[in-house]
Ligand SMILES: Nc1ncnc2c1ncn2[C@@H]1O[C@H](COP(=O)(O)OP(=O)(O)O)[C@@H](O)[C@H]1O
């Protein structure tokens with residue numbers, strides 16, 4: 024398969040914070056329509072990888088391509104414009120604004136481009152997708168529960184109509200039932216044609232909905248493969264699925 | 272105690288207070304967006320007044336145009352300050368940025384002195400009518416202009432931030448810069464708008480104040496300090512607080528001058544600031560805490 028077939032391609036990217044090299048040559052790719060999981064322990068570099076993709080951090084080396092085109096030198100808003108949207112770690116909803124305003128701001132660039140009608144339609148669709156948000160449409164987002172806030176953050180990102188949706192730990196801090204509801208919604212989004220890069224602490228749950236996965240360790244990809252292969256892998260089982268030697 | 276004197280002091284206090292409230296709103300605009308206390312805010316007011324006078328007396332433009340034109344010019348000055356001085360320092364410590372605004376304030380004052388000298392210049396009142404009598408006191412029509420313009424400006428800004436796309440985007444940037452950035456909002460652009468709006472609000476205050484207090488190159492300093500007191504008093508970043516703080520400082524100052532001594536007029540605002548800072552130091556500490564969490 025040639026490079027042009029990849030929706031997103033990271034080629035040995037390196038990222039530094041002052042003197043700390045957080046990413047030491049990370050390569051990964053996504054094909055259109057895939058769900059790819061990026062897993063790893065706290066501090067492995069997952070959030071840093073996502074920040075680099077979205078143009079928030081400069082690369083010290085390597086290259087990121089989206090639809091065969093380099094993202095080098097593009098501003099974050101230009102990257103959003105190309106079709107990459109991220110739901111950041113910790114949701115980061117606009118707490119002092121009502122739910123609808125949060126959703127509308129997700130479509131900021133489309134509203135700027137004058138697509139008011141299409142955005143209004145998508146807003147309705149989003150409120151259908153998350154009925155709980157319709158009920159609480161005019162409530163200040165800060166007053167929503169954790170699960171509702173996560174749905175709002177997801178809805179806000181979808182309002183940009185992304186080709187590639189990036190999720191940074193969307194289920195963290197949620198009750199198991201809510202967490203699986205979120206992941207179920209993510210799986211449904213893929214059915215509708217959105218490509219998804221999913222970062223999760225919950226390795227088992229994320230690999231269950233993902234097609235493929237990458238395991239990141241201290242700034243390097245140490246394992247990659249189809250989800251079922253990774254789930255069977257001894258190291259993965261020991262390190263991330265909490266199975267000890269005997270069970271393996 | 273004479274009733275009419277009290278009414279007169281209160282009217283003067285409200286008029287001054289409305290100006291301080293506009294200054295406080297200017298501080299809030301920049302603070303909410305960037306966490307910076309912009310010490311050049313007083314110079315925006317000075318420029319508004321001086322430019323209005325220049326348009327009217329030297330360029331012989333009509334009075335209404337002379338009052339409005341400076342708004343656009345000082346908005347450009349605000350935006351320019353952001354692009355040329357603040358943005359290049361965006362990775363610097365917040366204290367560095369605040370010091371930069373102190374430097375800019377001195378520079379603008381110096382520039383004004385070069386351009387206009389040390390003289391004060393008059394501007395005619397907006398409405399050429401006699402003072403209105405009220406409860407034994409006389410209301411200067413320009414005072415009504417000051418109050419009205421402050422009210423309209425405050426309302427317009429509130430509507431802008433609540434209902435316009437740019438206003439909502441600016442609010443989003445101030446609260447959650449990272450999330451706003453990921454939604455495709457250009458945070459630096461919005462910060463530039465915050466500086467531009469602060470310049471505009473300053474110019475509005477300067478033009479409407481000019482017929483009451485003749486502008487000269489150095490009026491910005493004490494106005495900025497009073498406006499800063501008002502902003503801190505009301506809770507920095509909060510525009511309803513700016514109105515409250517402005518009126519409080521204006522009234523205390525005017526009543527203090529009337530009943531105690533006009534020599535203490537300025538001291539009173541600073542005394543209030545001291546008391547507030549002693550009782551609520553978190554108001555100032557917020558300045559440094561805000562950046563760290565973003
Ligand atoms: N803003 C930052 N400044 C300095 N170091 C950072 C910063 N953000 C993350 N790091 C460091 O970079 C490494 C990777 O962090 P991160 O990408 O957040 O990991 P993960 O998302 O996998 O938990 C960690 O060692 C972390 O301490």
Ligand SMILES: [Mg+2]
Pocket residue numbers: 069070071112
């Ligand atoms: Mg992380």
